[in-house]
Amino acid sequence: MSEPEPDSSESVFALSSITVAFGGIVALSDVSVSVRPGEVLGVIGPNGAGKTTLFNVACGFVTPKSGTVTRFGRAIPRHRPHGLAALGMGRTLQGLGLFDRMTVLDNVMIGADRLARAGFFTGLLGLPAGAADDRAVRERAMEVLTELRVDAYADRLPPSLPYAVRKRVALARALVGRPSLLLLDEPASGLSGDEMDELGELIRGLTESMSVMLVEHHMDLVMSVCDRLVVLDFGKVIASGAPDDVREDPAVLAAYLGNEVTA
Numbered sequence: 001m002s003e004p005e006p007d008s009s010e011s012v013f014a015l016s017s018i019t020v021a022f023g024g025i026v027a028l029s030d031v032s033v034s035v036r037p038g039e040v041l042g043v044i045g046p047n048g049a050g051k052t053t054l055f056n057v058a059c060g061f062v063t064p065k066s067g068t069v070t071r072f073g074r075a076i077p078r079h080r081p082h083g084l085a086a087l088g089m090g091r092t093l094q095g096l097g098l099f100d101r102m103t104v105l106d107n108v109m110i111g112a113d114r115l116a117r118a119g120f121f122t123g124l125l126g127l128p129a130g131a132a133d134d135r136a137v138r139e140r141a142m143e144v145l146t147e148l149r150v151d152a153y154a155d156r157l158p159p160s161l162p163y164a165v166r167k168r169v170a171l172a173r174a175l176v177g178r179p180s181l182l183l184l185d186e187p188a189s190g191l192s193g194d195e196m197d198e199l200g201e202l203i204r205g206l207t208e209s210m211s212v213m214l215v216e217h218h219m220d221l222v223m224s225v226c227d228r229l230v231v232l233d234f235g236k237v238i239a240s241g242a243p244d245d246v247r248e249d250p251a252v253l254a255a256y257l258g259n260e261v262t263a
């Protein structure tokens with residue numbers, strides 16, 4: 001039992017009829033997923049279901065064999081990772097991707113680099129270009145670190161910090177450019193139960209200003225934080241809808257046979 005996906009023109013982001021093959025392996029077959037304004041959409045599924053592949057298509061790392069990617073109803077013909085910021089999108093990856101020899105603050109400032117070069121901050125703040133840009137980016141980076149309650153680590157190097165703090169720094173980098181859509185790949189991996197609860201609250205708070213697409217293994221986080229779920233199995237969508245409905249769906253229960261869906 002699945003709800004029909006909303007028309008791509010009603011969504012802030014849509015992956016439509018996506019097919020991806022690696023050699024002979026069809027990782028995704030005719031998968032359609034769309035994100036509505038202000039929602040947290042969860043993508044779940046058993047191991048090998050195609051979640052990471054779908055995330056990589058969403059980020060532009062993987063070009064699908066067929067299918068379209070649309071942002072605000074408009075097709076993005078050549079979707080690439082370096083084009084995300086210009087599309088108002090941010091993302092975090094499973095590997096945090098922080099630079100070990102740069103401070104936390106510099107790592108976060110890098111996330112705003114493209115915007116600064118494009119004159120985004122000078123325009124936003126009415127400042128002259130150049131040094132003012134740098135100051136504005138620094139202030140914005142500190143603001144996000146403060147919002148995520150990791151500003152105390154601004155001058156530290158990532159390897160010296162607990163994993164949960166590094167995860168927040170990676171999130172700060174994704175948020176510094178004020179995206180209106182955030183893509184998160186397994187943000188809860190490696191976190192304790194309490195840290196996961198805090199992450200859930202944080203993600204819910206983000207929906208005031210953005211939509212979120214979340215690929216995640218941890219069912220308790222997914223069930224508590226997502227407005228809607230899409231379930232993949234063997235590269236196909238087998239169910240979608242509200243978490244409580246999806247949890248009871250026979251196809252989902254069968255796909256997760258032997259594993260916990262209900263957390």
Ligand SMILES: Nc1ncnc2c1ncn2[C@@H]1O[C@H](COP(=O)(O)OP(=O)(O)OP(=O)(O)O)[C@@H](O)[C@H]1O
Nearest residue numbers: 022025026027045046047048049050051052053054
């Ligand atoms: N680069 C690749 N080359 C070949 N096969 C791949 C590649 N990436 C993924 N696959 C295959 O595509 C299918 C989907 O994999 P994917 O990693 O997207 O699933 P997943 O749901 O993210 O799994 P997991 O939960 O284990 O991370 C699997 O059969 C996988 O082996």
